[in-house]
Amino acid sequence: MCLFIENFSVGYSGKYTLKDLTIKFSKGFNLIIGDSGSGKTTFLKALCHLLDYKGKIYFKDKRLSEAWVRENCKLMIQSGYYTEETIISTVKKPFELKYNRGRTFDEKMFRELFSLFRLDKFSSNESVKRLSGGELQRIALIRALLLKPKILLADEPTSNLDNKVSKEVYRFLKEYCKSRVCIIVSHDPIAKEFSDKLFYFSKKGFVDYG
Amino acid sequence: MAKPIGLNGLIISYLVLTVLFAVSYMEKLRIEKDIFVSYLRMSVQLFLAGFVLIYVFKIDNTIINVIIFLFMILFASRIVVDRSGVKIKNATLFIFLSIFISSVVVLVVLIFGIVHLHKLNARYFIPLAGMVIGNSMNSTAIGIERFFSKIKDNRSKIEDLMGLGATEEEAVSFVKGEALKAALLPTFASASGMGIVFLPGMMTGQILSGVDPTQAVYYQIVIVVAIGATVCLSNYIMIKILSSRLKFYLTYSGI
Numbered sequence: 310m311c312l313f314i315e316n317f318s319v320g321y322s323g324k325y326t327l328k329d330l331t332i333k334f335s336k337g338f339n340l341i342i343g344d345s346g347s348g349k350t351t352f353l354k355a356l357c358h359l360l361d362y363k364g365k366i367y368f369k370d371k372r373l374s375e376a377w378v379r380e381n382c383k384l385m386i387q388s389g390y391y392t393e394e395t396i397i398s399t400v401k402k403p404f405e406l407k408y409n410r411g412r413t414f415d416e417k418m419f420r421e422l423f424s425l426f427r428l429d430k431f432s433s434n435e436s437v438k439r440l441s442g443g444e445l446q447r448i449a450l451i452r453a454l455l456l457k458p459k460i461l462l463a464d465e466p467t468s469n470l471d472n473k474v475s476k477e478v479y480r481f482l483k484e485y486c487k488s489r490v491c492i493i494v495s496h497d498p499i500a501k502e503f504s505d506k507l508f509y510f511s512k513k514g515f516v517d518y519g
Numbered sequence: 520m521a522k523p524i525g526l527n528g529l530i531i532s533y534l535v536l537t538v539l540f541a542v543s544y545m546e547k548l549r550i551e552k553d554i555f556v557s558y559l560r561m562s563v564q565l566f567l568a569g570f571v572l573i574y575v576f577k578i579d580n581t582i583i584n585v586i587i588f589l590f591m592i593l594f595a596s597r598i599v600v601d602r603s604g605v606k607i608k609n610a611t612l613f614i615f616l617s618i619f620i621s622s623v624v625v626l627v628v629l630i631f632g633i634v635h636l637h638k639l640n641a642r643y644f645i646p647l648a649g650m651v652i653g654n655s656m657n658s659t660a661i662g663i664e665r666f667f668s669k670i671k672d673n674r675s676k677i678e679d680l681m682g683l684g685a686t687e688e689e690a691v692s693f694v695k696g697e698a699l700k701a702a703l704l705p706t707f708a709s710a711s712g713m714g715i716v717f718l719p720g721m722m723t724g725q726i727l728s729g730v731d732p733t734q735a736v737y738y739q740i741v742i743v744v745a746i747g748a749t750v751c752l753s754n755y756i757m758i759k760i761l762s763s764r765l766k767f768y769l770t771y772s773g774i
Protein backbone atom coordinates (compact mmCIF):
# COMPACT_ATOMS: atom_id res chain seq x y z
CA MET A 310 0.00 0.00 0.00
CA CYS A 311 1.70 3.17 -1.13
CA LEU A 312 0.96 6.60 -2.46
CA PHE A 313 2.92 7.50 -5.58
CA ILE A 314 2.94 11.09 -6.76
CA GLU A 315 4.30 11.83 -10.22
CA ASN A 316 5.20 15.13 -11.91
CA PHE A 317 3.20 17.04 -9.38
CA SER A 318 3.01 20.83 -9.81
CA VAL A 319 0.91 23.26 -7.82
CA GLY A 320 0.86 26.97 -7.11
CA TYR A 321 -1.34 30.00 -6.77
CA SER A 322 -2.52 32.34 -9.53
CA GLY A 323 -0.33 30.67 -12.15
CA LYS A 324 2.94 30.78 -10.18
CA TYR A 325 4.27 27.37 -9.17
CA THR A 326 5.15 26.78 -5.55
CA LEU A 327 6.06 23.15 -6.23
CA LYS A 328 7.10 21.98 -9.67
CA ASP A 329 7.46 18.52 -11.18
CA LEU A 330 7.61 16.75 -7.89
CA THR A 331 7.86 12.95 -7.93
CA ILE A 332 7.66 11.30 -4.55
CA LYS A 333 6.55 8.05 -2.95
CA PHE A 334 4.96 7.59 0.44
CA SER A 335 4.64 4.13 1.98
CA LYS A 336 2.26 2.91 4.63
CA GLY A 337 3.14 4.36 8.02
CA PHE A 338 4.09 7.65 9.60
CA ASN A 339 5.72 9.86 6.94
CA LEU A 340 7.06 13.06 8.42
CA ILE A 341 7.64 16.18 6.34
CA ILE A 342 9.87 18.93 7.63
CA GLY A 343 11.37 21.88 5.81
CA ASP A 344 11.74 25.58 5.33
CA SER A 345 8.84 27.82 6.08
CA GLY A 346 7.23 28.90 2.82
CA SER A 347 8.61 25.90 0.93
CA GLY A 348 5.12 24.68 0.10
CA LYS A 349 4.35 21.98 2.67
CA THR A 350 0.89 23.30 3.40
CA THR A 351 0.23 23.83 -0.31
CA PHE A 352 1.33 20.24 -0.98
CA LEU A 353 -1.09 18.74 1.56
CA LYS A 354 -3.98 20.91 0.36
CA ALA A 355 -3.42 19.96 -3.26
CA LEU A 356 -3.13 16.24 -2.41
CA CYS A 357 -6.51 16.52 -0.75
CA HIS A 358 -8.04 18.36 -3.76
CA LEU A 359 -8.46 21.71 -2.04
CA LEU A 360 -6.36 23.21 -4.82
CA ASP A 361 -6.08 22.52 -8.49
CA TYR A 362 -2.84 20.74 -9.45
CA LYS A 363 -1.06 19.18 -12.37
CA GLY A 364 0.29 15.64 -12.17
CA LYS A 365 -0.72 12.10 -11.35
CA ILE A 366 -1.38 10.41 -8.05
CA TYR A 367 -1.57 6.63 -7.65
CA PHE A 368 -2.65 4.62 -4.64
CA LYS A 369 -1.91 0.91 -4.83
CA ASP A 370 -1.00 1.54 -8.50
CA LYS A 371 -4.45 2.94 -9.27
CA ARG A 372 -4.91 6.50 -10.52
CA LEU A 373 -7.02 8.45 -8.03
CA SER A 374 -10.30 10.13 -8.89
CA GLU A 375 -11.50 13.24 -7.10
CA ALA A 376 -14.41 11.30 -5.60
CA TRP A 377 -12.05 8.67 -4.21
CA VAL A 378 -9.88 11.37 -2.64
CA ARG A 379 -12.83 13.15 -1.04
CA GLU A 380 -13.90 9.87 0.51
CA ASN A 381 -10.59 8.38 1.54
CA CYS A 382 -8.08 11.16 2.02
CA LYS A 383 -8.58 13.46 5.01
CA LEU A 384 -6.67 16.57 5.94
CA MET A 385 -6.31 18.29 9.27
CA ILE A 386 -5.45 21.89 8.41
CA GLN A 387 -3.16 24.06 10.49
CA SER A 388 -5.64 26.57 11.94
CA GLY A 389 -8.97 28.30 11.36
CA TYR A 390 -11.16 25.25 11.86
CA TYR A 391 -14.83 25.05 11.03
CA THR A 392 -16.74 24.68 14.28
CA GLU A 393 -20.32 24.17 15.36
CA GLU A 394 -21.81 25.11 18.75
CA THR A 395 -20.39 22.32 20.88
CA ILE A 396 -17.41 19.97 20.93
CA ILE A 397 -19.49 16.95 20.07
CA SER A 398 -21.38 18.58 17.20
CA THR A 399 -18.10 19.85 15.78
CA VAL A 400 -16.58 16.39 15.90
CA LYS A 401 -19.68 14.82 14.36
CA LYS A 402 -20.03 17.39 11.56
CA PRO A 403 -17.99 15.44 8.95
CA PHE A 404 -20.32 12.46 9.29
CA GLU A 405 -23.10 14.56 7.73
CA LEU A 406 -21.14 14.99 4.50
CA LYS A 407 -22.01 13.05 1.37
CA TYR A 408 -18.66 11.32 1.03
CA ASN A 409 -18.68 10.19 4.67
CA ARG A 410 -22.10 8.50 4.50
CA GLY A 411 -20.51 5.08 4.77
CA ARG A 412 -18.83 5.95 8.05
CA THR A 413 -20.20 5.60 11.55
CA PHE A 414 -19.17 7.69 14.50
CA ASP A 415 -16.98 5.59 16.82
CA GLU A 416 -18.13 6.70 20.27
CA LYS A 417 -15.62 4.52 22.08
CA MET A 418 -12.67 5.81 20.09
CA PHE A 419 -13.88 9.37 20.68
CA ARG A 420 -13.90 8.81 24.48
CA GLU A 421 -10.47 7.24 24.41
CA LEU A 422 -8.88 10.00 22.34
CA PHE A 423 -10.65 12.64 24.41
CA SER A 424 -8.94 11.48 27.54
CA LEU A 425 -5.67 10.44 25.89
CA PHE A 426 -5.26 13.99 24.59
CA ARG A 427 -6.07 15.39 28.05
CA LEU A 428 -9.40 16.95 27.28
CA ASP A 429 -11.39 15.16 29.99
CA LYS A 430 -11.89 18.29 32.01
CA PHE A 431 -14.49 19.23 29.37
CA SER A 432 -17.87 17.71 28.82
CA SER A 433 -18.48 16.86 25.18
CA ASN A 434 -21.36 19.36 25.23
CA GLU A 435 -19.03 22.21 26.09
CA SER A 436 -19.23 25.23 23.82
CA VAL A 437 -16.24 25.40 21.47
CA LYS A 438 -15.94 29.11 22.27
CA ARG A 439 -14.48 28.15 25.65
CA LEU A 440 -11.59 26.21 24.11
CA SER A 441 -8.04 27.52 23.82
CA GLY A 442 -6.12 27.27 20.55
CA GLY A 443 -4.37 24.10 21.64
CA GLU A 444 -7.58 22.50 22.88
CA LEU A 445 -9.36 23.25 19.63
CA GLN A 446 -6.39 21.85 17.72
CA ARG A 447 -6.77 18.54 19.56
CA ILE A 448 -10.50 18.50 18.80
CA ALA A 449 -9.68 19.02 15.13
CA LEU A 450 -7.18 16.17 15.24
CA ILE A 451 -9.66 13.85 16.91
CA ARG A 452 -12.25 14.81 14.32
CA ALA A 453 -9.92 13.78 11.49
CA LEU A 454 -8.77 10.59 13.22
CA LEU A 455 -12.35 9.41 13.80
CA LEU A 456 -12.87 9.30 10.04
CA LYS A 457 -10.24 6.53 9.81
CA PRO A 458 -9.17 7.49 6.27
CA LYS A 459 -6.90 5.41 4.05
CA ILE A 460 -4.72 8.49 3.71
CA LEU A 461 -4.34 10.92 6.60
CA LEU A 462 -2.71 14.32 6.11
CA ALA A 463 -2.01 16.62 9.03
CA ASP A 464 -0.48 20.09 8.94
CA GLU A 465 1.48 20.89 12.10
CA PRO A 466 -1.02 19.04 14.31
CA THR A 467 0.83 19.80 17.54
CA SER A 468 1.98 23.39 16.96
CA ASN A 469 -0.06 24.66 19.90
CA LEU A 470 0.45 21.73 22.26
CA ASP A 471 2.87 21.23 25.14
CA ASN A 472 5.51 18.50 24.94
CA LYS A 473 3.63 16.07 27.13
CA VAL A 474 0.50 16.09 25.03
CA SER A 475 2.51 16.18 21.79
CA LYS A 476 4.20 12.98 22.84
CA GLU A 477 0.85 11.30 23.43
CA VAL A 478 -0.33 12.48 20.03
CA TYR A 479 2.70 11.12 18.15
CA ARG A 480 2.75 7.89 20.11
CA PHE A 481 -0.87 7.38 19.13
CA LEU A 482 -0.21 8.36 15.51
CA LYS A 483 2.58 5.79 15.19
CA GLU A 484 0.13 2.98 15.98
CA TYR A 485 -2.73 4.53 14.03
CA CYS A 486 -0.60 4.92 10.90
CA LYS A 487 0.47 1.27 10.77
CA SER A 488 -2.60 0.48 8.69
CA ARG A 489 -2.68 3.59 6.48
CA VAL A 490 -0.58 6.20 4.73
CA CYS A 491 -0.04 9.18 7.01
CA ILE A 492 1.72 12.32 5.88
CA ILE A 493 2.38 14.67 8.74
CA VAL A 494 4.04 18.07 8.50
CA SER A 495 5.66 19.00 11.78
CA HIS A 496 8.58 20.90 13.24
CA ASP A 497 8.11 19.25 16.60
CA PRO A 498 11.34 17.38 17.49
CA ILE A 499 9.22 14.75 19.22
CA ALA A 500 7.58 13.85 15.90
CA LYS A 501 10.93 12.63 14.55
CA GLU A 502 11.22 10.05 17.31
CA PHE A 503 8.00 8.38 16.24
CA SER A 504 8.11 8.78 12.45
CA ASP A 505 8.89 5.96 10.03
CA LYS A 506 10.28 8.09 7.24
CA LEU A 507 11.46 11.65 6.90
CA PHE A 508 11.07 14.02 3.94
CA TYR A 509 12.64 17.40 3.60
CA PHE A 510 11.06 20.25 1.61
CA SER A 511 13.54 22.95 0.70
CA LYS A 512 12.86 26.52 -0.28
CA LYS A 513 14.03 25.88 -3.84
CA GLY A 514 10.98 23.74 -4.36
CA PHE A 515 12.31 20.18 -4.39
CA VAL A 516 12.40 17.37 -1.92
CA ASP A 517 15.32 15.61 -0.30
CA TYR A 518 14.86 12.16 1.08
CA GLY A 519 16.21 11.84 4.58
CA MET B 520 -55.33 67.52 -18.71
CA ALA B 521 -51.56 67.79 -18.67
CA LYS B 522 -49.76 68.75 -21.84
CA PRO B 523 -47.06 66.53 -23.34
CA ILE B 524 -43.58 67.47 -22.07
CA GLY B 525 -41.83 69.75 -24.56
CA LEU B 526 -38.30 71.01 -25.03
CA ASN B 527 -38.94 73.80 -22.49
CA GLY B 528 -40.00 71.27 -19.89
CA LEU B 529 -36.83 69.28 -20.51
CA ILE B 530 -34.64 72.37 -20.09
CA ILE B 531 -36.36 73.29 -16.80
CA SER B 532 -35.84 69.73 -15.65
CA TYR B 533 -32.10 69.94 -16.38
CA LEU B 534 -31.94 73.26 -14.49
CA VAL B 535 -33.21 71.39 -11.42
CA LEU B 536 -29.92 69.50 -11.51
CA THR B 537 -28.19 72.63 -10.20
CA VAL B 538 -29.42 71.49 -6.77
CA LEU B 539 -27.05 68.53 -6.98
CA PHE B 540 -24.15 70.66 -8.15
CA ALA B 541 -24.81 73.21 -5.42
CA VAL B 542 -24.82 70.62 -2.64
CA SER B 543 -21.71 68.94 -4.01
CA TYR B 544 -19.93 72.32 -4.22
CA MET B 545 -20.95 73.63 -0.81
CA GLU B 546 -20.23 70.38 1.01
CA LYS B 547 -16.97 69.89 -0.92
CA LEU B 548 -18.02 66.42 -2.06
CA ARG B 549 -16.04 66.87 -5.30
CA ILE B 550 -18.51 64.74 -7.22
CA GLU B 551 -19.53 67.47 -9.70
CA LYS B 552 -17.82 65.59 -12.50
CA ASP B 553 -19.50 62.31 -11.57
CA ILE B 554 -22.87 64.01 -11.45
CA PHE B 555 -22.32 65.58 -14.84
CA VAL B 556 -21.15 62.34 -16.45
CA SER B 557 -23.95 60.26 -14.90
CA TYR B 558 -26.74 62.53 -16.08
CA LEU B 559 -25.17 63.05 -19.47
CA ARG B 560 -24.92 59.28 -19.91
CA MET B 561 -28.48 58.81 -18.75
CA SER B 562 -29.73 61.39 -21.27
CA VAL B 563 -27.75 60.04 -24.21
CA GLN B 564 -28.70 56.45 -23.44
CA LEU B 565 -32.39 57.25 -23.07
CA PHE B 566 -32.48 59.28 -26.30
CA LEU B 567 -30.73 56.46 -28.13
CA ALA B 568 -33.07 53.91 -26.58
CA GLY B 569 -36.02 56.05 -27.61
CA PHE B 570 -34.84 56.24 -31.22
CA VAL B 571 -34.07 52.55 -31.35
CA LEU B 572 -37.39 51.66 -29.75
CA ILE B 573 -39.31 53.63 -32.37
CA TYR B 574 -37.78 51.46 -35.09
CA VAL B 575 -37.90 48.25 -33.10
CA PHE B 576 -41.59 48.71 -32.42
CA LYS B 577 -42.20 49.51 -36.07
CA ILE B 578 -40.28 46.51 -37.44
CA ASP B 579 -41.33 44.16 -34.64
CA ASN B 580 -39.39 41.17 -35.91
CA THR B 581 -39.09 38.25 -33.47
CA ILE B 582 -35.47 37.51 -34.33
CA ILE B 583 -34.44 41.13 -33.85
CA ASN B 584 -36.34 41.22 -30.57
CA VAL B 585 -34.51 38.13 -29.34
CA ILE B 586 -31.16 39.60 -30.38
CA ILE B 587 -31.94 42.77 -28.43
CA PHE B 588 -32.91 40.60 -25.47
CA LEU B 589 -29.54 38.80 -25.61
CA PHE B 590 -27.67 42.10 -25.90
CA MET B 591 -29.46 43.51 -22.87
CA ILE B 592 -28.40 40.49 -20.83
CA LEU B 593 -24.85 40.74 -22.13
CA PHE B 594 -24.59 44.40 -21.15
CA ALA B 595 -26.17 43.68 -17.77
CA SER B 596 -23.62 40.90 -17.17
CA ARG B 597 -20.71 43.18 -18.04
CA ILE B 598 -22.04 45.82 -15.68
CA VAL B 599 -22.36 43.25 -12.88
CA VAL B 600 -18.72 42.21 -13.34
CA ASP B 601 -17.52 45.83 -13.38
CA ARG B 602 -19.60 46.94 -10.46
CA SER B 603 -18.98 43.97 -8.17
CA GLY B 604 -15.23 44.14 -8.79
CA VAL B 605 -14.83 40.36 -8.86
CA LYS B 606 -11.90 39.24 -10.95
CA ILE B 607 -12.66 35.68 -11.84
CA LYS B 608 -12.40 33.91 -15.15
CA ASN B 609 -15.60 33.62 -17.18
CA ALA B 610 -17.58 35.70 -14.67
CA THR B 611 -19.49 37.42 -17.49
CA LEU B 612 -20.45 34.07 -18.99
CA PHE B 613 -21.77 32.67 -15.70
CA ILE B 614 -23.79 35.79 -14.93
CA PHE B 615 -25.10 35.83 -18.48
CA LEU B 616 -26.27 32.23 -18.15
CA SER B 617 -27.88 32.88 -14.77
CA ILE B 618 -29.82 35.91 -15.92
CA PHE B 619 -30.66 34.31 -19.28
CA ILE B 620 -32.10 31.09 -17.87
CA SER B 621 -34.08 32.79 -15.12
CA SER B 622 -35.48 35.58 -17.27
CA VAL B 623 -36.49 33.19 -20.07
CA VAL B 624 -38.41 31.03 -17.60
CA VAL B 625 -40.18 33.97 -16.01
CA LEU B 626 -40.84 35.87 -19.25
CA VAL B 627 -42.37 32.83 -20.93
CA VAL B 628 -44.92 32.56 -18.12
CA LEU B 629 -45.46 36.30 -18.11
CA ILE B 630 -45.86 36.84 -21.84
CA PHE B 631 -47.68 33.70 -22.92
CA GLY B 632 -49.44 32.79 -19.68
CA ILE B 633 -50.50 36.15 -18.27
CA VAL B 634 -50.43 38.80 -20.99
CA HIS B 635 -51.48 36.18 -23.59
CA LEU B 636 -49.43 37.36 -26.54
CA HIS B 637 -49.08 35.04 -29.52
CA LYS B 638 -45.61 36.19 -30.40
CA LEU B 639 -42.88 38.26 -28.82
CA ASN B 640 -44.34 41.70 -29.55
CA ALA B 641 -41.61 44.27 -29.11
CA ARG B 642 -43.96 46.70 -27.32
CA TYR B 643 -44.45 44.25 -24.47
CA PHE B 644 -41.45 41.96 -24.66
CA ILE B 645 -38.67 44.58 -24.65
CA PRO B 646 -39.86 46.70 -21.69
CA LEU B 647 -40.81 43.63 -19.61
CA ALA B 648 -37.47 41.98 -20.35
CA GLY B 649 -35.72 45.23 -19.47
CA MET B 650 -37.34 45.39 -16.07
CA VAL B 651 -36.66 41.77 -15.24
CA ILE B 652 -33.05 41.91 -16.47
CA GLY B 653 -32.34 45.25 -14.80
CA ASN B 654 -33.42 43.94 -11.42
CA SER B 655 -31.46 40.73 -11.86
CA MET B 656 -28.45 42.84 -12.69
CA ASN B 657 -28.69 44.85 -9.48
CA SER B 658 -29.17 41.81 -7.31
CA THR B 659 -26.55 39.53 -8.88
CA ALA B 660 -24.02 42.34 -8.46
CA ILE B 661 -24.67 42.22 -4.72
CA GLY B 662 -24.88 38.43 -4.67
CA ILE B 663 -21.58 37.73 -6.41
CA GLU B 664 -19.70 40.36 -4.42
CA ARG B 665 -21.01 38.99 -1.14
CA PHE B 666 -20.36 35.38 -2.14
CA PHE B 667 -16.67 35.98 -2.82
CA SER B 668 -16.08 38.30 0.11
CA LYS B 669 -17.62 35.69 2.43
CA ILE B 670 -15.41 33.01 0.93
CA LYS B 671 -12.40 35.21 1.47
CA ASP B 672 -13.34 35.81 5.11
CA ASN B 673 -14.02 32.13 5.73
CA ARG B 674 -11.41 30.53 3.50
CA SER B 675 -9.82 28.36 6.18
CA LYS B 676 -13.18 27.06 7.42
CA ILE B 677 -14.14 26.14 3.87
CA GLU B 678 -10.81 24.40 3.36
CA ASP B 679 -11.26 22.62 6.65
CA LEU B 680 -14.60 21.17 5.52
CA MET B 681 -13.16 20.14 2.16
CA GLY B 682 -10.25 18.48 3.90
CA LEU B 683 -12.77 16.39 5.84
CA GLY B 684 -14.48 15.26 2.66
CA ALA B 685 -17.00 17.98 1.87
CA THR B 686 -17.90 18.57 -1.76
CA GLU B 687 -17.41 22.13 -2.96
CA GLU B 688 -21.14 22.77 -2.54
CA GLU B 689 -21.17 21.40 1.00
CA ALA B 690 -18.11 23.41 1.93
CA VAL B 691 -19.66 26.74 0.96
CA SER B 692 -23.19 26.00 2.09
CA PHE B 693 -22.74 28.13 5.22
CA VAL B 694 -21.81 31.24 3.19
CA LYS B 695 -24.17 30.59 0.28
CA GLY B 696 -27.25 31.50 2.30
CA GLU B 697 -25.83 34.84 3.38
CA ALA B 698 -24.96 35.83 -0.17
CA LEU B 699 -28.42 34.85 -1.38
CA LYS B 700 -30.13 36.76 1.40
CA ALA B 701 -28.09 39.89 0.77
CA ALA B 702 -28.97 39.73 -2.92
CA LEU B 703 -32.70 39.21 -2.35
CA LEU B 704 -33.45 41.55 0.55
CA PRO B 705 -33.52 44.84 -1.42
CA THR B 706 -36.06 43.33 -3.82
CA PHE B 707 -38.39 42.28 -1.00
CA ALA B 708 -37.89 45.57 0.82
CA SER B 709 -38.89 47.48 -2.27
CA ALA B 710 -41.89 45.21 -2.86
CA SER B 711 -43.17 45.82 0.65
CA GLY B 712 -42.90 49.60 0.33
CA MET B 713 -44.81 49.73 -2.93
CA GLY B 714 -48.08 51.63 -3.05
CA ILE B 715 -47.53 53.24 0.35
CA VAL B 716 -44.00 54.57 0.38
CA PHE B 717 -43.82 55.10 -3.33
CA LEU B 718 -45.63 54.37 -6.54
CA PRO B 719 -43.38 52.33 -8.75
CA GLY B 720 -42.04 54.02 -11.87
CA MET B 721 -43.89 51.91 -14.38
CA MET B 722 -47.25 52.36 -12.69
CA THR B 723 -46.72 56.09 -12.33
CA GLY B 724 -45.84 56.30 -16.01
CA GLN B 725 -48.91 54.33 -17.02
CA ILE B 726 -51.28 56.36 -14.87
CA LEU B 727 -49.75 59.64 -16.04
CA SER B 728 -50.18 58.61 -19.65
CA GLY B 729 -53.84 57.87 -19.08
CA VAL B 730 -54.16 54.13 -18.39
CA ASP B 731 -56.96 52.90 -16.11
CA PRO B 732 -55.45 52.69 -12.58
CA THR B 733 -56.86 49.17 -12.03
CA GLN B 734 -55.00 47.86 -15.05
CA ALA B 735 -51.90 49.74 -13.94
CA VAL B 736 -52.14 48.02 -10.54
CA TYR B 737 -52.61 44.56 -12.08
CA TYR B 738 -49.66 45.07 -14.36
CA GLN B 739 -47.54 46.31 -11.51
CA ILE B 740 -48.33 43.30 -9.31
CA VAL B 741 -47.58 40.88 -12.11
CA ILE B 742 -44.28 42.59 -12.78
CA VAL B 743 -43.20 42.87 -9.16
CA VAL B 744 -43.79 39.14 -8.74
CA ALA B 745 -41.95 38.41 -11.99
CA ILE B 746 -39.02 40.51 -10.82
CA GLY B 747 -38.94 38.71 -7.46
CA ALA B 748 -38.89 35.33 -9.17
CA THR B 749 -36.19 36.27 -11.67
CA VAL B 750 -34.00 37.90 -9.04
CA CYS B 751 -34.26 34.81 -6.87
CA LEU B 752 -33.66 32.32 -9.69
CA SER B 753 -30.75 34.19 -11.26
CA ASN B 754 -28.88 34.45 -7.96
CA TYR B 755 -29.61 30.85 -7.11
CA ILE B 756 -28.28 29.63 -10.45
CA MET B 757 -25.27 31.94 -10.30
CA ILE B 758 -24.24 30.77 -6.84
CA LYS B 759 -24.80 27.16 -7.85
CA ILE B 760 -22.41 27.57 -10.80
CA LEU B 761 -19.82 29.48 -8.75
CA SER B 762 -19.92 26.94 -5.89
CA SER B 763 -19.14 24.09 -8.23
CA ARG B 764 -15.94 25.84 -9.30
CA LEU B 765 -14.73 26.66 -5.82
CA LYS B 766 -11.45 24.75 -6.02
CA PHE B 767 -10.55 26.63 -9.15
CA TYR B 768 -11.14 29.99 -7.42
CA LEU B 769 -9.16 28.95 -4.35
CA THR B 770 -6.20 28.14 -6.59
CA TYR B 771 -6.23 30.89 -9.18
CA SER B 772 -8.20 33.90 -8.03
CA GLY B 773 -6.15 35.17 -5.14
CA ILE B 774 -9.06 34.86 -2.70
Ligand SMILES: Nc1ncnc2c1ncn2[C@@H]1O[C@H](COP(=O)(O)OP(=O)(O)O)[C@@H](O)[C@H]1O
Nearest residue numbers: 321326344345346347348349350351352773774
Ligand atom coordinates in the same frame (compact mmCIF):
# COMPACT_ATOMS: atom_id res chain seq x y z
N1 LIG C 1 -3.66 31.56 -0.82
C1 LIG C 1 -2.43 31.83 -1.31
N2 LIG C 1 -2.32 32.67 -2.36
C2 LIG C 1 -1.10 32.96 -2.87
N3 LIG C 1 0.06 32.46 -2.41
C3 LIG C 1 0.02 31.63 -1.35
C4 LIG C 1 -1.23 31.27 -0.74
N4 LIG C 1 -0.96 30.42 0.28
C5 LIG C 1 0.39 30.26 0.29
N5 LIG C 1 0.98 30.98 -0.67
C6 LIG C 1 2.44 31.04 -0.98
O1 LIG C 1 2.88 29.75 -1.34
C7 LIG C 1 4.15 29.49 -0.78
C8 LIG C 1 4.11 28.22 0.04
O2 LIG C 1 3.30 28.41 1.18
P1 LIG C 1 2.96 27.23 2.18
O3 LIG C 1 2.52 26.06 1.40
O4 LIG C 1 2.00 27.76 3.18
O5 LIG C 1 4.38 26.95 2.87
P2 LIG C 1 4.77 26.14 4.19
O6 LIG C 1 3.54 25.45 4.68
O7 LIG C 1 5.82 25.19 3.75
O8 LIG C 1 5.29 27.13 5.17
C9 LIG C 1 4.54 30.71 0.03
O9 LIG C 1 5.42 31.47 -0.75
C10 LIG C 1 3.23 31.43 0.24
O10 LIG C 1 3.45 32.80 0.28
Ligand SMILES: [Mg+2]
Nearest residue numbers: 349350387464
Ligand atom coordinates in the same frame (compact mmCIF):
# COMPACT_ATOMS: atom_id res chain seq x y z
MG1 LIG D 1 2.51 25.60 6.48
